[in-house]
Amino acid sequence: MDTGVNVVGSGQVSGTPDVLRVSLGVEHAAPDVASAVARVGERTDAVMAALRGLGIEESRLGTSAVNVYQDYREPDSAPAYRASHTISIETGDLTGFGELLNAAVDAAGNSLTLHGLQFDIEDKSALLVQARELAFQQAKEKATHLATLAGFSLGAVSAISETQGHFPIRAEAMAGKAAAYDSALNITPGDHTVSVSLEVHFAWGA
Incomplete structure (x- = not known):
């Protein structure tokens, strides 16, 4: 095993x-x-x-899941089957959620x-670079401290392993059936954090 010090830094x-x-x-139950x-x-x-009528681009709109299964019914009830589709939408209009819904x-x-719904950053590359720099700086500071405590000087880097994470702003809800929503309804996003x-x-x- 190589001699030296192994540390973890985060940014x-x-x-x-x-x-x-x-x-x-979108779902529907029927006898067949x-x-x-x-x-x-x-x-x-x-x-x-x-949704297209609201200006949602075709490339940002699609069906992401399709399911068909037997619907649960009370014993002795006629059988029924439920089909469902999941629609995924992306938009740069962060204030138009009420109108969309x-x-x-x-x-x-x-x-x-x-x-x-989820607020996100489409291109995280610049944030990842900054987080990576902070993580390496922290790792080097830890290693330098440990080397000093052990009576050694710090040498070259011999291995690096990276783990990334990001924390988008999420909100979960169920649409209240056919009830109308205020078209001015706004959900304000907070900051999005990228971690390395x-x-x-x-x-x-x-």
């Missing part, structure tokens, strides 16, 4: 979100699978059209659910 940098990601669900699938498809298309509710009515941890091995100096 965190915060930035202002520039993208809102929303996850919506074909009807459930057909009806949920129609309502999903209606929601998609409404209203349009989806108008299009799908009681079939719509809101799975959640570095495990660094320093050899002892000559």
Whole structure:
């Protein structure tokens, strides 16, 4: 095993979100699978059209999941099947959530659910560079201190391992069926934090 000191440094940098990601669900139950699938498809298309009408770009709008399963019913009840689609939306308009949700509710009515929303930073590369620099600086300061305590000088770096993390602002809710939302409804994002941890091995100096 190489002699030296192994330390972990961490760095965190915060930035202002520039993208809102929303996850919506559309579902429908019917006595047979074909009807459930057909009806949920129609309502999903209606929601998609409404969102396009708000200016959501095609590349930022799509179906991310499709499910069909037997719906739970009381014993001796007629069987039913539930189909559901999950729609993923991205937008740079951080203040238009109320208008977006209203349009989806108008299009799908009681079939719509809101799975959640998340504020994020689309390009985190600059924040990662800053966090990495802070993490390495902390690791070197720790290693220098430990080397001094042990009576050694610090040598060259012989290994580095990196772990990244980020902490977007999230909110979870369920859409209240066909109830209308105030189109002025604003959810204000806080800072988004990017974190980098570095495990660094320093050899002892000559």
